[in-house]
Amino acid sequence: MPLLGFKEESSELMKFLKSNPLLKDLTKKELRKIEMVTHLREFKDGEVIVQAKEPGLAIYIIKKGSAYVALGPDGENGKVIQMIEEGEIFGEMSLFEDQPRSTYVIANGDVEVLGIFKHDFDALITRDNKIGFRLLYNIAKLLSSRLRKVNIDLYKKLGVEEPTIP
Amino acid sequence: MEKTIIIKPKYQRKNLISDLIGITIILILSVSVLYFLRYALVSVFISAFISYLLLPVVDRSERLGLTRIATVIIVFLLICTSLTIGVVYLVPLLINQIDAIQARLPEYKDIVQTEMFYMKDKLYYWQFLLQERFPIVGEINVVENLLNSLYKNLINLFTEGTSLSSVFSLISFLPLFIFVPFITFFLLIESRAIKKYLVSMVPNRYFEVSLNLLYRIDKQLGNYLGGMIVECLIIGTLSAIGLYFLNVRYFLFIGVVAGVVNVVPYLGPLIGSSLAIIVVLLERGTFTNFIQVLILFIAIRLIDDLLIIPGVISKAVKVHPVIVLIAILIGENLMGILGMILAIPIYEVFRIILKEIQGIIYRHNLT
Numbered sequence: 356m357p358l359l360g361f362k363e364e365s366s367e368l369m370k371f372l373k374s375n376p377l378l379k380d381l382t383k384k385e386l387r388k389i390e391m392v393t394h395l396r397e398f399k400d401g402e403v404i405v406q407a408k409e410p411g412l413a414i415y416i417i418k419k420g421s422a423y424v425a426l427g428p429d430g431e432n433g434k435v436i437q438m439i440e441e442g443e444i445f446g447e448m449s450l451f452e453d454q455p456r457s458t459y460v461i462a463n464g465d466v467e468v469l470g471i472f473k474h475d476f477d478a479l480i481t482r483d484n485k486i487g488f489r490l491l492y493n494i495a496k497l498l499s500s501r502l503r504k505v506n507i508d509l510y511k512k513l514g515v516e517e518p519t520i521p
Numbered sequence: 522m523e524k525t526i527i528i529k530p531k532y533q534r535k536n537l538i539s540d541l542i543g544i545t546i547i548l549i550l551s552v553s554v555l556y557f558l559r560y561a562l563v564s565v566f567i568s569a570f571i572s573y574l575l576l577p578v579v580d581r582s583e584r585l586g587l588t589r590i591a592t593v594i595i596v597f598l599l600i601c602t603s604l605t606i607g608v609v610y611l612v613p614l615l616i617n618q619i620d621a622i623q624a625r626l627p628e629y630k631d632i633v634q635t636e637m638f639y640m641k642d643k644l645y646y647w648q649f650l651l652q653e654r655f656p657i658v659g660e661i662n663v664v665e666n667l668l669n670s671l672y673k674n675l676i677n678l679f680t681e682g683t684s685l686s687s688v689f690s691l692i693s694f695l696p697l698f699i700f701v702p703f704i705t706f707f708l709l710i711e712s713r714a715i716k717k718y719l720v721s722m723v724p725n726r727y728f729e730v731s732l733n734l735l736y737r738i739d740k741q742l743g744n745y746l747g748g749m750i751v752e753c754l755i756i757g758t759l760s761a762i763g764l765y766f767l768n769v770r771y772f773l774f775i776g777v778v779a780g781v782v783n784v785v786p787y788l789g790p791l792i793g794s795s796l797a798i799i800v801v802l803l804e805r806g807t808f809t810n811f812i813q814v815l816i817l818f819i820a821i822r823l824i825d826d827l828l829i830i831p832g833v834i835s836k837a838v839k840v841h842p843v844i845v846l847i848a849i850l851i852g853e854n855l856m857g858i859l860g861m862i863l864a865i866p867i868y869e870v871f872r873i874i875l876k877e878i879q880g881i882i883y884r885h886n887l888t
Contacts (some may be wrong), residue, residue, distance in 0.1 A: 403531045412729040426526045472732040
């Protein structure tokens with residue numbers, strides 16, 4: 356018997372989590388554990404979701420819409436360095452390093468995101484090995500692909516030819 | 522990808538000021554509503570407190586694979602069993618001791634009256650000696666004033682003390698016995714939904730900050746309360762056992778009181794030991810009894826300071842003694858004994874919140 360009427364919201368969330376590639380191979384019970392620690396937030400167009408210099412305390416998954424990543428010099432103008440689309444995660448660097456946020460993430464149109472608090476995430480992956488392995492493995496894959504993209508950009512900027520695998 | 526956008530930072534001086542004013546107003550309003558409804562909400566407060574204490578147990582048991590409801594039911598059954606054992610074995614003994622103290626109160630009153638009579642003679646003699654050297658002492662009439670006020674206070678204490686058991690019957694426990702378990706049960710089951718609901722009401726820019734605040738407050742309070750309960754249990758048990766071996770009457774009653782009042786820093790241990798010493802004096806104990814009880818409480822104090830506090834509550838609150846005393850005085854003034862108990866946890870909550878706000882201001886140069 357839900358006290359505050361969360362049931363409908365929760366079943367929609369479960370559907371979304373199930374369809375997310377980051378969480379594939381997880382059972383319903385395991386997804387329920389993740390759902391328990393997620394917070395649904397709605398951001399208006401142009402609203403700052405993550406701000407540079409702030410302590411990184413949460414990881415986010417975009418549920419609906421997309422967002423810009425910008426360096427935001429002095430908080431006035433920001434050059435968009437990347438777009439984050441529906442189903443993708445951001446803020447994951449804060450999970451591994453106790454460093455302040457390095458970029459701004461700004462809502463591109465109205466955006467719905469799922470936020471997971473850093474300490475809830477830590478507790479989740481340490482208590483349940485399978486969830487922990489699956490989540491960390493998928494995040495590592497994602498970080499690796501993002502690093503590859505940065506490398507390619509760097510090659511282009513430096514005018515160096517990309518090394519090709521023979 | 523060469524697009525440039527305008528970024529409005531989350532924290533700006535003007536929205537921070539309006540937010541602070543808003544938060545303060547909401548805080549004052551909710552605290553005053555809770556304060557005015559405190560008698561009606563007593564069972565909610567007690568349930569919230571009990572479920573907060575039980576939450577780690579339920580969370581941990583849930584990880585074993587049981588559903589939330591099953592876990593809460595098992596925890597409830599375990600508590601009911603231990604409470605029944607406690608009620609069957611310890612409560613009758615405790616009630617006997619309280620009744621015995623009550624029956625002897627008139628006798629104690631006589632003892633105090635006689636003692637005061639002797640004391641009066643002695644004091645007058647000293648006053649006479651002083652007067653010979655310093656004639657001004659006689660004019661102030663110190664002894665008369667001092668004794669009168671002391672006498673009045675003591676007799677009042679004993680007359681009020683006679684209504685000891687009526688206090689227990691006055692507070693009608695029945696509604697509490699029904700409401701508290703009921704509310705606690707649902708709070709435990711819905712704890713996550715309640716937390717999510719509270720966080721969902723926070724504006725976006727404070728989302729991460731609010732989660733961090735809840736986490737830090739929970740950690741600090743959890744350590745403090747857990748440590749406090751362990752400390753009180755150890756102090757209460759040690760006092761009761763020690764007093765039992767020293768043949769002090771009402772050992773269980775004094776042990777329970779010493780354990781409970783230990784919650785109040787600095788003053789608690791003083792009250793516990795004073796109670797034991799007063800009982801020894803009123804029961805016409807020997808000087809050796811008095812010294813034994815004194816040594817017992819000094820030993821307990823040392824065990825507490827050297828073993829329990831560093832071992833159990835070291836991670837919890839470290840507050841300057843002066844602030845502790847001020848907080849306790851303010852707590853006592855506002856809410857009596859409950860205020861004294863809650864003073865330090867409430868101080869800690871405010872300290873954590875202020876530190877977080879200070880962090881935001883400094884990080885973004887909003888001063």
